[in-house]
Structures are given as structure tokens and as C-alpha cells.
Amino acid sequence: MAPFNxxxxxxxxxxxxxxxFNSKKETVSNEDYLGIEIHRFYIRCPKxxxxxxxxxxxxxxxxxxETGATRNFEAAKTLMDQEKKKQQAIEDEEAANPMKVLExxxxxxxxxxxxxxxLTELREMNARHEKVDHDGIIRKAKLxxxxxxxxxxxxxxx
Numbered sequence: 001m002a003p004f005n006x007x008x009x010x011x012x013x014x015x016x017x018x019x020x021f022n023s024k025k026e027t028v029s030n031e032d033y034l035g036i037e038i039h040r041f042y043i044r045c046p047k048x049x050x051x052x053x054x055x056x057x058x059x060x061x062x063x064x065x066e067t068g069a070t071r072n073f074e075a076a077k078t079l080m081d082q083e084k085k086k087q088q089a090i091e092d093e094e095a096a097n098p099m100k101v102l103e104x105x106x107x108x109x110x111x112x113x114x115x116x117x118x119l120t121e122l123r124e125m126n127a128r129h130e131k132v133d134h135d136g137i138i139r140k141a142k143l144x145x146x147x148x149x150x151x152x153x154x155x156x157x158x
Contacts, residue, residue: 002043003054003063005072011048015069019046033058040066 002019021043028038040055045068052068065071094101 004065006052006065006069007072008045008048008050008052008069010050010068011045013045013047014072015045015052021046028055045069 002015005017006015024042026040028040031038036058038056043052050068053066054063057064
């Protein structure tokens with residue numbers, strides 16, 4: 001199956017993620033990531049039969065396109081890039097403005113306190129709704145065991 005959307009460089013045909021192919025797999029020699037083998041796959045364009053090659057990318061949990069096609073837009077990667085840019089902008093702003101650092105720390109601590117309060121409230125609600133008394137069950141089981149042992153002793157005596 002095609003692991004991502006791509007466009008054939010030869011004929012311009014679009015190949016969508018999940019399209020089934022018969023592929024050839026080879027292990028890439030002299031290349032690994034933390035001991036994980038990297039595999040190269042060869043597929044053919046269904047329209048013009050041009051060879052398209054891509055290989056595994058265990059570092060990013062993805063595939064990298066090598067030849068024969070170009071990878072189409074992927075929303076997930078764009079979203080991750082935007083988040084990185086946003087985080088970098090915040091870090092740059094904090095480096096330039098010490099008051100912004102203080103404001104961000106205050107916001108973060110307020111969010112943590114709100115989260116902890118909500119968590120405490122949920123725990124209290126769960127405790128109120130909990131109907132099973134585990135300690136009581138354990139006490140009853142111990143009493144039952146004691147009574148059973150007393151009955152067994154009486155039978156031995158008689």
C-alpha cells in the first residue's frame with residue numbers, strides 16, 4: 001500500500017495513500033537507525049509504469065520518497081511545523097522580554113492549579129459514587145476465615 005499521497009513525476013498521475021501495489025523490498029545496506037534496519041520499496045505507477053522508490057524513516061516514524069514521484073501536501077506535518085514555529089516565536093519573545101517570561105509562568109501556574117482543582121473535584125466525585133467498601137469486604141473475609149478455622153477445630157475435637 002502507498003504510505004502517503006504522491007504524484008508521479010513522469011505522467012503526473014496522483015497516487016493516493018492506501019492504494020495497493022505489488023512492491024519489491026530491499027534492505028538498505030550500510031544504513032540503520034539505532035539498530036533498526038531501513039528498507040527500500042519499489043513500486044510502479046499504475047498509469048505509466050514508471051518506478052517509484054521510497055524507504056522507511058524510523059527516526060520520524062514515516063517514509064521518505066526517493067525517486068519517481070513527489071510527495072503531496074500532508075496536514076499533519078504542516079500542523080507540526082506550525083506548532084514548532086509558534087513555540088520558537090514564544091521562546092524568542094521570552095528571550096527579548098523578561099516580563100513576558102513572568103506572564104507566561106503565571107499563566108502556566110494558574111493552568112496547573114486549575115487542572116489540579118479539577119482533578120481533585122473528580123476524585124471527590126468518584127469517591128462519593130464509589131459504593132464498594134474494600135476495607136469492609138476484607139474484614140468480612142478475615143472474620144469468615146476465622147469462623148471457618150474455629151469450626152474445623154471443633155470438628156477435630158469431637
